[in-house]
Amino acid sequence: MSSLLEKYVSRSEFGSYEDFKENFRIVIPDNFNFAYDVVDVYAREQPDKRALIWCDDNGDEKIFSFGDLARYSNRTANVLKRYGIRKGDSVMLMLKSRYEFWFFLLALHRIGAIAVPATHMLTKKDIVYRTERANIRMVVAAPDTGILDCVDDACKEVGDTLSTRIAIGLTRDGWVSFEKELEAASADFARPTGEEATSNDDILLNYFSSGTTGFPKMVQHNFTYPLAHIITARYWQNVTDGGLHYTVADSGWAKCVWGKIYGQWIAGSAVFVYDYDRFTAERMLENTVKYGVTTFCAPPTIYRFLIREDLSKYDLSCLDYCVTAGEPLNPEVYQKFLEITGLRLMEGFGQTETIVTLATYPWIEPKPGSMGKPSPEYSIELLNAEGKPCEAGEEGEIVIDTSFGKPPGIFTGYGADPERTRDVWHDGYYHTGDMAWKDEDGYFWFVGRADDIIKTSGYRVGPFEVESALIEHPAVLECAITGVPDPIRGQVIKATIVLTRDYTASEELKKELQDHVKRVTAPYKYPRVIEFVKELPKTISGKIRRVEIRDHDKGNA
Template sequence: MSTSTMQKDQNAVITHYNFAREVVDKFAVEQADKTAIVWVDESGHEETVSFSTLSLESQRLASALQAQGVKRGDTVIILMGRQLEWWYTMTACLRMGLVASPGTTQLSEKDIAYRLEATGATCLIAESGQAEKLRAVKSSSPQLKHIITVGEHNCEGMLDYHELLRNAQADFPAVDTESSEDALCYFTSGTTGYPKMCIHNHIYAKAHTTTGKYWLDLGDDDLHWNLSDTGWAKAAWSSYFAPWLRGAAIFVHHSPGFNPEQSLAMFSRYNITTFCAAPTVYRMFVQCELSNINFGKLRHCVGAGEPLNAEVIDVWKKASGITIRDGYGQTESVILCGNTPQMTPKPGSMGKPIPGIDLAVIDDDGNRLPANQEGDIAVNVSPKPPLGLFKEYKGLPEKTAACFRNGWYITGDRATVDEEGFFWFVSRADDVILSSGYRIGPFEVESALLEHASVIESAVTSSPDSERGEVVKAFIVVAEGVEANDELKQQLQQHVKSVTAPYKYPRKIEFVKQLPKTVSGKIRRVELREKEWSNAG
């Protein structure tokens, strides 16, 4: 498909769309036995799920939820790992016209309570290992009618997923949802305040056609493996919408942690053809002995979440024969820019804009900047936004409006474009930290630290790290009489892990007598960040 044809397709008016109907049910009718998921757990138990099974299981869940009073427009929070029930639940939510709000199982009790209050969710579906946290937040969320748990543990006062479905009928056709109707709610961290609710509508699903076609390079016979946590928007990209839009099957390895050697063995064992992971995963892979690895039918690899080192790309290419192709997009979008198979990539570059996306580096007045001049990465939204751009930050009209300037959507990232049109990432325009593919807002970590009696002030910023790209570093002023030592560092790290998601804790802590501030008293994180990175060379 040519760029102009793709742009026409993107701009076509589609008034109603439901992914469960248009993709899942269509395959179930036309190719009932076609594989949708190849799933394996830590013990080696394997299951192959057809589109027919996926359709029927999601219909049974939809019937069960409807019987419990869950209705179109309600928000359902989903806290599961890579259980098969995650895919059934996502499909059921889309089928019913619910708003699915996936989250990582690392969320703390406080995080969950915040999400329940912010979304007004009436239903929460989670793996049973979350039961203790869920029980604690249930009493403070009066609008929450049902908690449904998946797993073998008996969770008193909560509904059991499989018991709920025992007599449910698979007779729930997809609702004829409007394209503009809310479908997904992802929480995304910012510089200030708690995470924002990023809302996507139903047509967002179809927009991932470009993600699957141009970046993931998927076709009807592919088996695609994405290592992203199910709680992140990247799972919507590569573990859900894009592969099925292209007729590809999804590979899932459900394990409690990540083992690089074990993961490398999966490529040949299951004939995986395409692979997507955060740069941290590739950095861990290249530390293994790759010379004896059988890569099987693997033909295409992509990386996303943060820039990937050229050195890692080179080592992986020598071992596997495959170039890792960097791609760029956001929670707020589909793929915007990437190193596609149709081009010769430049190692370390973000690639070029995807067909249908007018991406540019602009100045403060919205003017396109000349080659090699740093500016804001922006998407042209005039006369109207491309498919796949988020609908709003729910309840925050000012922050939604602040993302748009002079006919452009401002991504919040900085870059340059070279003479050949390749984009080169420079930095975040704000203080958000990108670590191992996780997006971490400094405010959340600072707030957690300030809950500890030993902390008077704190400032959180990024710090360079060879494996994770960057990590969270906290600069801390302690209370009078408190001894600033290694023992206190460990106490503070454990404290942050206990009050917020563990991935947010500061891996580095430096005690200081005072923090740099503006004349109005605002902490200058940028000064700390620049010093931290310049000291590291």
């Protein structure tokens, strides 16, 4: 057990979920700073302790100890300060899964500057919006000429606001070469004092989180946020001291800090980073075995592809524990993975605004498709349309009761947008916008985003149940359920489907799939519209973007 973990929790071992929920507490010290109080402690006491293993598809590999990361992040902090970054400044990191992301993130924590992780798929418009909204002073980007061009074009529009651009892995006019600067920088960086020192209430991270309507929200987290991910890492992902954890997530998404730095390192686990250009299940499995990954986290989409492989070719005995989040898990995928590997997939739920808030913890028997039960320090309720608590089996919105204080890890608000913050956080509750129901045993079951709920002929249909029904059919590799406008029914259910390699799209197959859904769920939930596609739109972390399907359908209406 990591000695650092013991420092930041009331207790570390529990005999049951009830014990865990009742007695676990995060211990938050004054002026906590993850870079100094975690990374540097390891660097002093266990400098050779493994922290990060990185590889890519070109055969490149890097292994970093905590001593290495302390030195590299100190040097990076000196580079940032040389180019004018000070406490409170915002720096956008567009680094995909480059290992330099960890140098910069820790360096910004050291300075007290604000990290703004972002996907490398942003356009000029996206970059301009984020720069103006967050007052971004610097962009750091990976060697992808497409995104560098977008940043250059954005700079012409925002003027001097975005004063410095740092490029990783190449030399380019108008950009600072990180490698050249890093080599010349000092490895000494003293913890700031006085007015330059960080406090717990300072902003640590800004994430731009897109909804189904409007511009992205700027989700802000303060310096205590890393401590709350002890719950995520140690007690949901079940990482262990000396283990190697792999969360499938690009550095531009909040899931990266859920699974690739904070809670894992506090608990003593190293993290694995596979920097791939295009996902293939075969290469992911090969690297999992090669590097000896012990705990694994991925969205259900990834597991759907993994179980289609011949897993008998891979020695997966290194894997001790697997979890999933991002969308509900189809029971068929759960059963197939259990049958092949002997491992139960443990589900969890949370948002960019939170840590894991509902989960199937180690003491809980999983119910495939259920998110599990509330995390400690989080009081979770379901409220119906009248704002009243739901009965067992009744659908309602997932809300977090903050009337007795904010739980650790919840966001501080939407930056520069108090009205949007009030829209979701009022009357003592944070409203997640996600719909669920709770069974008699206290397990929560996801229905869908409030915006994803389909209202057809007076019925309310959540996408997950229909998707699960379709996934049971051998023809369906992946699917997404959405609603399309209908003048008579209001909306009708549409299934966008990726077929397995043994099936071909046809009208006969559409009818077969519709009849299949009618047999395994309520007949009114069958998809009246079916579209076969080669792939579904997804975030780079593998989450299906139903909003993109809806927008496409509106454009073709």
